[in-house]
Amino acid sequence: MDLGLLIILGGSAALSLGGGWVCISRWSRIRHLQDTPTSRIRSAAQGYVELVGILRPLGDVPLIAPLSGELCLWWRYRIEEYRSNGKRSSWSVVERGVSEGWLRLADATGECLIDPRGAEVRPAFRRVWSGSLRHPRGMPLRGLRGLLGIGRRYRYCEERLHADEPLYAIGDFRTTGGGRQGLDLATARKQVISEWKGEYAGLLQRFDSNGDGQLDEAEWRRVRLAAGLEAEERHRHASTGPAQHRLARPTERLPFVLSSHGEEVLARRYRWQALGGALMCLAGALLLSAKLA
Structure with a gap:
């Protein structure tokens, strides 16, 4: 060919x-x-x-x-x-x-x-x-x-x-x-934690209870709890607009x-x-x- x-x-x-x-x-x-x-x-x-x-x-x-x-x-x-x-x-x-x-x-x-x-x-x-x-x-x-x-x-x-x-x-x-959007708590919490990790020194200052320079499992539970509360507060604030x-x-x-x-x-x-x-x-x-x- x-x-x-x-x-x-x-x-x-x-x-x-x-x-x-x-x-x-x-x-x-x-x-x-x-x-x-x-x-x-x-x-x-x-x-x-x-x-x-x-x-x-x-x-x-x-x-x-x-x-x-x-x-x-x-x-x-x-x-x-x-x-x-x-x-x-x-x-x-x-x-x-x-x-x-x-x-x-x-x-x-x-x-x-x-x-x-x-x-x-x-x-x-x-x-x-x-x-x-x-x-x-x-x-x-x-x-x-x-x-x-x-x-x-x-x-x-x-x-x-x-x-x-x-x-x-x-x-x-x-x-x-306007109160129309629902809250995906898991996704919103991950977003808050990601923002906090950007300022890791501040994260340690808030949640490193024993001062060893790292976050153990109990401290990470406190981080996740606080991030969930922060996510809910942000959602309430956005919904009122x-x-x-x-x-x-x-x-x-x-x-x-x-x-x-x-x-x-x-x-x-x-x-x-x-x-x-x-x-x-x-x-x-x-x-x-x-x-x-």
Whole structure:
């Protein structure tokens, strides 16, 4: 079997497997979006939930998009440079970035903070334009550096979320305070003991009764008892505060999506992507079978 045939067979198999993965993953997303009912923030259950609300500013410090300089609540950008090498030319990414600041979502019942890290974000605002500077807000270079930059072409892409925009969000929902969360005493006690071990000299000063520089079994029992009481006190203190709701990336392999578009628009896009994946899988399988025949 020659090298060319091996390359074709490998490419066909990769196309088929990649297309199958895209099809299955997109249909799985559709199922999770459609099977998860929309919840109200105040009454949402702990765990995987779907929320719909309006974005509100968080804090007094405005967030500025790096390429356009416009005010927003979240941004993502990409800078590409047009490169030509003989007969081949293409756009190559030279810089990209995404904001990681938290978002504040509000509905008629309450507010929820959203950690966007790890989310698939699909904003309604997307702008693409071009220019001759590496950074569209930069000053033109002078002298030799400016002459060397003549003829360079850059393409900029910026996506943003803004205040007062609707947002669809699905992810892991957790509430602290407000007396809603239960106490896992064993876990909370371990956390307290771990903090105390960070200041081991202070731990010895409090619990080393015989002054031998170490904690025996009886002294460790006192440590665990005191840590349990400390954990319960912290829980009581946290429960008396107002409820704070947060949405973040699920620990399981579940979709974490933030979108300016509603569920139906997202489901429609995923259906088209699933169809494209199925066609890729079929094309790869047909090509592979034709070459092996």
